[in-house]
Amino acid sequence: MQETLIPKSNESITGIDAITVVHDSDSEQLASLGYESEFSRDMSPWANFSLGFTYLSPVVGIYTLFAFALATGGPPMIWSLFIVGFGQLLVALVFGEVVAQYPVAGGVYPWSRRLWGRKWAWMTGWVYLMAILTTISSVAYGAGPFLAQVLGFESSINTTILCALAILVLSTVINFLGTKFLAAAAILGFAAELIGALIVGGWLLLTERHQNLSVLFDSFGAQSGNSYFYAFAAAGLIGIFQYYGFEACGDVAEEVKNPGVLIPKAMRRTIYIGGAAATFVCLALILAVADIPAVISGKDASPVDTILLQAFGPVGSKAVLIIVLISFLSCVMSLQAAASRLAYSYGRDDMIIGSKYLKKFSAIRRVPPYALILAAFIPAIIVIGSKVSEDALTKIISFAAFGMYLGFQMVVLAALRARLKGWKPSGKYQLGKWGLIVNIAALVYGVIAMINMCWPRTPGVPWYDNYIVLVSGIIVVGIGLIYMAVHRSYDSSDAPYGDAISKK
Template structure:
């Protein structure tokens, strides 16, 4: 039996209980206390803004090029293919379990309370780190638009001490803003996020158009390995894949917001796949266009300046600043989407009394219809993480590597149990919604697609966590920085063991039937 929402949560709006979606949620044992206001585009926007190709490619284009040269482009289709395998499995689960906190909910229904709890715990920590990593991306853009945004020192480069410190300040301010937006209601969050995504899509199209109409070389540039890091190219190629791996995560956000989405059984699976596909296509064109349009591939400017360098070289100052302003909007809604998804996951676990201070974290504001304390908690912890890294010149690479390793591990705690259930016959039938429409299903391709997704996830987690001095200690540092990713995962697990023992009651939540009657 699924634990019900905390009895202290405010009464839900009377109209929600009368809807088919509210009745559908009640079958899982939960009261529909969140406001169901998201349509198809808002659901898509949640996943797309989490991936946020403008944000993440601006962050890591220079990193990828500096290791793999122009041929690092091929990491993009490789990572997209692997993540699409994961997304296909998530789409199938989203259709059957339209519940907030999807990674936790999916995992515990497939493998039981213990595995589900650790999947949720790892995902919460990953989202806190990811929110912090996304927020500091403002440093890549704002000082370029106007030097006045460089409030500390004069060197805006993130690899410099003053640049990294200023990034912490700007990121902290952004997290305060996104926390306020998350508190005042899902409708405001959806409006701002959808507007931001629309601006980002326009910005993506504009950047692609500029690059392809101002190209200095042909598409054959993606076959060049000149300028790659010393040593065998395959090793440099694996490191450069960090950029694509960091970009293509978070597409499951549509599932995190299922209880606030209308007709989530049909909408969430489609928007999960659409968000990743649109991101994959748009990001690939940006990478190709930038490599074709860059004034030089050999003078070091592309490695240090990234996309900003290409845009400034190809556009006059006002037009270039408009494009960079679109990037700043993308960073804002990316941080907002990550924090929203994390707060819904925290709310979902607290509702099952699976976190400390569960009563407070499960409470929903009677007017705003939002879980206020989870949003505040994620914002505060994200700022604390930034302050902890104050002055760390490798903050970008360190936070990004740690958060994607955590995300990949959390995803594995869903795909591995799902594969085991598939081998035993999951799903037993093609469940239908109340309207009679069939749910998204992989059918006979389920086991091979799932198995490949598991292999992919394990391989990438190992690759991303591998202690490489060029990634974690580019300017020198202690051994603990070099082993930051595996140490952080280990610390998260150890702390998780303590927390789990604190919050686990005598009666545990058992794994549930794989198919929820519709």
């Protein structure tokens, strides 16, 4: 739906009048899709981008997986960030076309509903919801040790769990305050990410550079006599785990003015700027490692801690930890926002048990309260479950990144199917003649990435551990199929579906 501002006679539409016309245009487009939004469009373009950026979180992604990637593939693992970044940009371009035509809260679920149909949409939403809830728990748990260090607590499972729960509570409170507070917190998180990436990274390059750029082409024997391709593919998981979050910009489509233009742009910027920041952080850390063979051999199991302590000392390293902690918090907050909008969208269409609660909306705060509670309660249960078995938590969150990619590719496949059946994107952002090529390339990339995530790499462990990512994915999809067969809630809504393809 194209928006045109036509002034009467010699008058011009500016300021509040122009904003009102844009807002009315947004409402009209949403109404044409069968919805009347309860959200307030209080999220600025800058805040929408910040939401996606803090969800992608270059600091969280790189700091969390740097030790694993460097030990597995050596310094050349950094090149995976470029490869994966390009692949995910293709996915973001496809998403941009879809969200421009269907700017509905909830992201992948309503997109799949319009592109394919109710069953496909239900499963897409289910897979993505399970993935994002487990991701929330994993990020909160990962933040636990940082908060414990800042507060001076002794490192233990109990303190990690308590700190992770505190992060979840604080994030939930921020989300409950409404879109304006969420937007402000996202911008604050973005600022913390930039400080953690640019200032900390720049300081390391200036004061703690122990390697030159040639190490980026030296594996230091990380492949252990095998083909380096396998080591690089395994280490490349740092890139795969890094580049998602841009879709959060579309999850809040009903809270942004002129979403058909602004959200596709925010998605692309998330990839560009988030990827550049992540690569810069990774480069600074690699060049600051004094003994790379020690990391590869396992003698230095926590190179990030070693680097920060050497570069900033006890007091300075704690200040850096606070910045990192803010990044973790903002990441959890953005994840919760995305998860709650998806759950609300599910509930609004009566697609799942408990829909009458999930679709409830707070007229005061302009947020879905029960959907937000769900986005805190389930991750909290998973975090508490680590008390029983840390290994059990690892097994649960093994599905997180794979589930994200699977949900993405279900949308990409739905878009390709619709395109081949005659769908012509009609939103304010279009790829034109490149649409089909980009769509196919995005699907090919996604399939390769998922194969890489599922590939067995630990032959010495039981088969179910060696194939844990694939097994967990099958379990989640299997439970979803059983639910669909028994409850058939996907069939209870009369909301529009499958209308991307014109029906003759």
